[in-house]
Amino acid sequence: MKKNTPPMGRYTLSIFSLLSILSVLAYLSYNCAINTSSLSSSLSTTTTVDIDSDKYPKCPEVERFTPGSYQNQTFKDTLDKIINDESFRNLSVTRMQKAVQIDTSSYDDFPLDVGSNLEVFENFNIFHNYLQNEFPLFHENLKLHKVNHFGLVYIWEGSDPSLQPLLLMAHQDVVPINEDSLDQWEFPPFEGHYDGKYLYGRGTGDCKNLLIGHFEAVEELIKLNFKPTRSIIFSYGFDEEIIGLRNQNGKFIEDIFGKKSLYAVMDEGGVSLMDIGETKMAVVGTGEKGYLDLSISIQKKGGHSSVPQDHTAIGIIGDLIVQIENNKFPTYFTDYNPTFHQYVCLAENSIDIDQSLKKDILKSQFDEISNLNVRNFINKDRLTSYSIKTTQALDVIQGGVKVNALPEFVELKINSRVALEENITIAFKKFLNDTKIIANKFDLGLNVQFPYNEEIITLLPSTENGVLTIKPIKTLEPSPITPINDSKWEIFAGTIRHIYEELAYPDIYDNNDNNNDNEKNQSKIVVTPGLGTGNTDTKLYWNLTDHIYRYRPGVLPSVTANSHGINEYIEFDSHLQIIAFIFQYIQSVDQAND
Template sequence: MSKEKQDLLLLAPPAPRTSQRTFNLKSLFLFLLLSAITLRCVPLNLAARYDHETTFASSCPQVDALVPQRGADVLANISDLLATSTFKTKAVSWLAGAVQIPTEVFDGMPAVEEDERWEVFAPFHDYLSDAFPLVHTMLDLTKVNTYGLLYEWKGSDKSLKPILLAAHQDVVPVEPETEDQWTHPPFSGHYDGEYIWGRGSSDDKSGLIGIMIAIETLLEQGFAPTRTVVLAYGFDEEASGLQGASALGAAMRDRYGEDDDPFAFIVDEGGGFTDRYGTVFATPGVAEKGYLDVHLEVTSPGGHSSVPPAHTTIGMLSRIVVEYEDNPYKVELSRDSIPYALVQCHAAHGATMPKKLKHLVRRSRRSNEALNKLRDVLIEDNQFKSLISTTQAVDIVHGGVKSNALPEQAYALVNHRIATTSSVHETMVHDTALLAKLAAQYNLSYTAFGDTLLRGGSRTLTLKDAYGRSLEPAPVSPIAGKGSEAYQLLSGTIKATHAAHRGLDLASKAGQITVVPGMKTGNTDTRYYWDLSRNIFRYNHKNTIGSGERLPGVHTVNEAVSADSLLEMIRFFTTLILNADESRHI
């Protein structure tokens, strides 16, 4: 890899289905050609969606730190508390206690009333009630679908839009065979003097507990909000939120949805801050990729394995899987995308980015040649490549039941995370076209997403939305110009929190943080909250500087979060609530 590439590496509703029809091979390719043309002609509103972003990317302006005025004394008192060992010990204990209650969820769990595994959340609710008595005395709590938690801290001015702070109670399961690989047991909540260890300590009980501590402490200080604060805690985010956030979203639409866009902003789990090119960058997520699980199924008549056909269902499925992996989605870097804005901001504010590389980034604004060169450099980093492109991962495969019986069916599941400049429909059309030649080669009857495209022999190939929960790329939250007031407030809060936690002078630029738009490769519970606010931010102010060895612990062994990060998250949520309470611009 060239030095230039090394320097620039960055870690950074489906269309209506047509009716059933039967095609011969010639008609199939005509259909695919027309589909491709249609996709070019159908307006996806992408230009409008990203219009505000393009201006931002050209200069990446920054706002000043935002410190509450009316709540200055309250914030000062809480800041003094955060500096004490007594409060630190209490905060660590709060999170450790939450980690010690296993709240694992699994894929494919049935409805709450049909599976006793959901009952793990009852003791967690009891724990929250005991740990945060003021929250449970002063806030109204509604339990949605039994285990979803919806708190309302009523403000005195009903004309102000409420804010929504979200988190999730559940954690990914711990594989039993990995338990001996943990430095400390996965549900111990062990504190070693620096880190709190255990499943959920980072994802996402630190966010949930950080919010609860902030509000409990504000209540202890006698603070009464002017603007209503709503808390929504789902319980199956790690299994796509079908039982938790989905029900919470519906409940909030019923309660607050008289007007469009009922919340001033929403903050859920997401980005943090880290050092990049000699500058500390915070990256609140303002977009999310789309999602589609494709179920591939091959069938053929069974029989005795002593008289096999040339290709069994498993053999044909294997060839189809190879076709996928040999033909990944084309990677394009779009100027109308959040990852491109992130690159522009790194160039604008990265103190140690080499001048030649900065020049390439800036030249890419107008030169397609430079843009393609920049893309080729950036995609050397698989993390960034996954941000800008539609990805595909073959995650599940199954076929056969006995060694002497021909498998009558074999299937695989391909998970797609859809680029923000694409769509579910475009992804379906791509996959359909990809496998057309193989379907014809094996004389398979070919049905893709409800359309029968080929009539072959007795063998079949079927593509379908595996779980019926495909997701379009999320609307992008405004980050510049009119309508971006919430992003500016969030940015100012991030800057104030970062400076206060380190004792930095707000008047000096030394050591200050730069706020830039970001996005993750995965999805959050906010997929169910799109119609609740135009301003959705995936951010919980987690410090990842120098903690790279901890990051792999998310969803795997040795998950941990530092006590100092927890304290800074508490400061962030406290400052955010106070800033939002006195703002009249959101």
């Protein structure tokens, strides 16, 4: 069994994917995977798990959290208005429609030099003008800084400069529309069609709903004469969907406040709210996998196709592809990965999870067989497996220029999302070992440029058969992991419970919080840490705080609502829940001690 700590040398430097949803949904089919008995017969067996054992891990459960102002009737009335008032809902719909109608698509070929290409980004000026006109109170009370021309940083200055500021994030840009798919959209992607329940259009789920929710929540607070004690910062990048290379907001904030100067950061991500059998879960992204793009190329003598070599450059790269794809990365199930805590929370709270799986999850950190059982179970499904291992996606291959000429240069590009238990160097060396096997097989030379090193090293001298070269293109280490089991987690997760249980769905949940054991599992939201398999703009803010929460309240996870895809939409209740959450979370953090 792999150790539960990351290997020596590990660096400690949104959309949260469908993985988190499917990883827990898959539990419900576990019984079928291990035997042919039904779930009901499994539950009727004598197999039981004592989850109170001192050896077993515990789900980081929290109580509902409400700010002191929640006792104020005026503030309660405002929350009721946000969630239930039809006039407020209609106004909010109109605001979201206007935001969606401004096409802020970002394209991969956008220039890195923003200042010399302002016209390329002109639609962001239109979006900024919309924000200015639509939210006058926000702009009258907060100071706006434009960073690298189109990045937006607003600072709502608090009365106590000794308190660490809270940073709330979103991004302005959206994924472009494939023109060939326009006829598959039920409603035009930049129309903002609303049918009374759902709002359709690009950016509704990723993530103009979060951005506009910030503005609406703050304006409601200002109307109530709320003045923050702790400064609140709002940061909106404009190229998140194209990796964020132009986003200088984080550096700007760091220059003002310094390293590790923020109370916490909240950005998009997470799994909003879902039912897993009888268990209702909200999954907060407390970590993200690393990112590695690399190139493997071969240079080889060409010639006329009438007298080909036994193995052309393309054929050798084909053999390399088979080698890489057949050599999978190892799996891990460690308490270093937030996925572990997500499974523990389900094991402790689900009333319909298979008992054998439950026992294996809770014993996994001190029993090698149990750990293996859980890893094998998770690894059975393609989408769930990537929460516990490094990925390898062979995405681009280029080579050859003419059908009757042997290729002289062929290049393969690979994307890898690196597990938290590994790092960029470990992942890179796996691909290097695969390449070395092929180099030896075909008597080829091998050159390598290791990550974080500009030097090209010759591992195997070039031969008359050619030479392979492997090098990194882009690297990002796995993110630091946000602490749980502290007051900041209690406030964040507790506010999620408060919004869902007491405001959004008060008729469903028992608000007395004194349920018996059987009712307990069905009458609360289980808030759990989780893993982001993609990367958000939070990677630009690691220097500023150890507490980064990737979560967007709502009814449906964004991937379920076709984010990045055709017919993107939100159930509009989700947007209102975002406003309510931000309204309450700002107040809760404002009353907290650092």
